[in-house]
Structure formats: C-alpha cells, structure tokens
Amino acid sequence: MQWKLFADLAEVAGDREIRVDVGPGATVGDALDALFEAQPALRDRVLNDSGAVADHINVLRNGENVGADDGLETTLVEGDELALFPPVSGGR
Amino acid sequence: MKTLNIVGPGAVDLADRLVARLDGRVATVETLPETAARDTDASAAYGLSTDGSWIGAGDGETLDGLLDSLTPDYDVALTVGFADARLPTVAVADAEAAGEIRHTVAEAVEAALDPILDVVDDLEPRITLESLVRRAKASPQADRSGAIATFTGRVRVKDGEDDTPTTHLEFEKYEDVAADRMRTIRSDLEARDGVFEVLMHHRTGVIGEGEDIVFVVVLAGHREEAFDTVEDGINRLKDEVPIFKKESTTDEEFWIHEKA
Numbered sequence: 001m002q003w004k005l006f007a008d009l010a011e012v013a014g015d016r017e018i019r020v021d022v023g024p025g026a027t028v029g030d031a032l033d034a035l036f037e038a039q040p041a042l043r044d045r046v047l048n049d050s051g052a053v054a055d056h057i058n059v060l061r062n063g064e065n066v067g068a069d070d071g072l073e074t075t076l077v078e079g080d081e082l083a084l085f086p087p088v089s090g091g092r
Numbered sequence: 093m094k095t096l097n098i099v100g101p102g103a104v105d106l107a108d109r110l111v112a113r114l115d116g117r118v119a120t121v122e123t124l125p126e127t128a129a130r131d132t133d134a135s136a137a138y139g140l141s142t143d144g145s146w147i148g149a150g151d152g153e154t155l156d157g158l159l160d161s162l163t164p165d166y167d168v169a170l171t172v173g174f175a176d177a178r179l180p181t182v183a184v185a186d187a188e189a190a191g192e193i194r195h196t197v198a199e200a201v202e203a204a205l206d207p208i209l210d211v212v213d214d215l216e217p218r219i220t221l222e223s224l225v226r227r228a229k230a231s232p233q234a235d236r237s238g239a240i241a242t243f244t245g246r247v248r249v250k251d252g253e254d255d256t257p258t259t260h261l262e263f264e265k266y267e268d269v270a271a272d273r274m275r276t277i278r279s280d281l282e283a284r285d286g287v288f289e290v291l292m293h294h295r296t297g298v299i300g301e302g303e304d305i306v307f308v309v310v311l312a313g314h315r316e317e318a319f320d321t322v323e324d325g326i327n328r329l330k331d332e333v334p335i336f337k338k339e340s341t342t343d344e345e346f347w348i349h350e351k352a
Contacts, residue, residue, distance in 0.1 A: 006334070088336065
C-alpha cells in the first residue's frame with residue numbers, strides 16, 4: 001500500500017509518497033502502524049496523547065475520510081489509495 | 093488558454109509551423125530586440141479596421157501582464173524567445189530556459205510537431221478571473237442571467253500595520269480529490285434555483301505578494317442568489333477541498349494550520 005502525504009507531514013517524513021508492506025485484507029490502522037514504523041517522526045504529528053489519531057488529522061482512503069474510530073478498522077482492498085494530511089488551509 | 097514558450101535558434105519558425113496545427117485561437121508573442129517604435133507620444137497606439145482587424149503598440153507591459161490580458165480570448169499563446177520566463181518551454185538545440193523544458197528538438201525547420209502538440213494537450217491552462225467570467229457568460233443559460241458575482245482570494249501582505257510582511261504563499265493540492273470535491277461543490281450550488289453556472293479555480297505552487305490565488309464566479313438570475321452562492325462557494329472550498337497553504341514571511345515560513 002502507498003501513503004500519500006501532504007504539507008508538514010510530507011516534510012517530516014521527507015517524502016510525499018511512502019510505500020508500506022501491508023496488503024489487501026489488512027486494515028487502515030495496520031497500514032498506519034506500518035507507516036509509523038517506516039517514519040517514526042510522523043507518530044508525534046499524527047497521534048494525540050492517548051495514542052489515537054488526532055482530531056485535526058485527516059486519514060483518507062480513496063478520497064474519503066475514514067472517520068475517527070471505526071475508520072481505522074476498514075479493510076483494505078487491492079488498489080486502495082491512502083492519504084494523510086493536516087487540516088485543509090482555509091485561512092482567514 | 094495554454095501557454096507554451098519556445099526558445100533557441102529558429103524558434104520563430106517552429107512557432108509558425110505549430111500555429112498551423114493548433115486548434116482554436118492562437119496568439120504569438122515574440123521577443124523584440126529593442127524598443128517597439130511608434131510614431132506618437134501616446135502611451136499606446138492602436139489601429140482598428142471595420143472588419144475587426146487591428147494593430148497595436150505601447151509601453152509598460154510585462155510578459156505576465158500581457159499573457160493575463162490574452163487569457164480570456166485565446167486558446168493557446170506561443171511565446172517565442174523568452175528565456176527568462178517561468179513557463180513550460182520547448183527548447184531548440186541546447187537553448188536554456190528558466191521554465192521547465194518539456195521537450196527538446198534538434199532544430200526548428202524539420203522538427204516533428206506531434207510530440208509538441210502532445211505537450212500542449214497536457215499543459216495546465218492559465219486561468220484569470222476574466223477568463224472564468226467569459227466562460228460563465230458563454231453559458232447556455234446566460235440569457236436568463238441578470239447577475240454575475242465573483243470572489244478573488246489573493247496574497248495578503250499584512251494582516252495589521254505591525255504584522256511581519258508575507259512575501260509569498262505556497263499551495264499544495266491533493267489533485268484528484270480536490271478536483272472531485274470542487275465538482276461536488278459546484279454541482280450542489282448549481283442545483284439551486286436561479287443559479288446557472290458556478291466556476292472555481294485555485295492555483296497551486298508559489299504565489300507572490302498581492303497576486304491572485306483563487307477565483308469563484310457565479311452566474312445567476314438575480315443578485316441575491318449570486319451573492320449568497322459566491323460566498324457559500326468560497327467558504328465550502330476553503331472547508332472541504334484538500335489544499336494546503338505554506339506561508340513565507342520576511343522572518344520565517346510555516347504551514348498555516350501549524351499556526352492556528
């Protein structure tokens with residue numbers, strides 16, 4: 001599976017695309033853990049103090065937000081596109 | 093309007109050959125080696141014939157300014173010989189260019205044109221507020237429309253008198269998802285009574301102080317729905333479309349959400 005990263009997350013990871021060794025049948029959460037294995041610096045940016053994905057972080061699977069808790073349990077299928085990014089920059 | 097720059101020996105000839113093969117209205121802009129001479133003290137002098145044909149000469153123009161003014165009216169602009177322009181470029185021989193060189197040809201007269209036409213097909217179009225307004229006016233429902241409302245987001249230099257000046261912003265987009273979400277917003281808004289066209293464009297990459305970033309254009313029956321819809325359009329775009337902003341001031345650079 002491939003993670004697409006944006007903004008400061010891409011900067012912290014040093015890359016906009018990170019490949020992880022997780023296949024169809026695994027969950028989004030598994031893919032996220034694998035991402036942290038590959039890029040430990042991301043853990044602090046993505047997880048809150050309780051170890052859950054911070055509210056302001058977006059986890060997308062095929063362009064859709066996976067949602068807070070259940071979302072990470074979503075099973076991956078062949079060709080899924082995963083993305084991780086901070087809040088979209090509305091700006092004032 | 094797509095813009096393509098051509099540099100190197102014989103670039104003018106290559107441009108001429110391309111004009112014949114390009115679809116739509118094409119404008120060419122060639123570098124002039126010296127001041128454009130004209131026989132008047134006026135800042136600009138034009139000649140216009142009853143058949144619509146014209147000539148013009150003036151001063152104070154920049155390539156960017158000129159291309160912006162061409163954008164609503166032409167489908168392709170070929171700029172010839174602008175080695176310093178940050179535009180997608182076709183290079184003849186070993187000519188150098190400030191812009192990204194998308195294709196190289198050994199020489200101009202015999203060079204195959206098909207690969208260059210492919211480059212043109214793949215180019216991101218140049219968009220200005222006026223080009224979107226022009227498209228809105230071309231709507232099949234234009235004769236039902238009494239109102240056009242537009243929003244332009246631009247790079248603000250200072251938020252207050254003592255604010256550290258912003259030198260530029262940099263925008264990154266999650267391409268396909270952003271396009272998808274913009275399409276959704278547009279079709280939601282166009283479903284409203286009396287709203288006929290909603291057009292949006294958000295530029296990416298580095299955008300300098302005072303430059304335009306994002307446009308929303310609404311063609312509607314009456315001004316009430318035009319105003320409401322343009323406001324909702326930009327608010328939803330900022331809320332829902334995955335675009336990320338990095339700010340550079342004279343002191344530092346930071347992603348916008350990091351400062352929230």
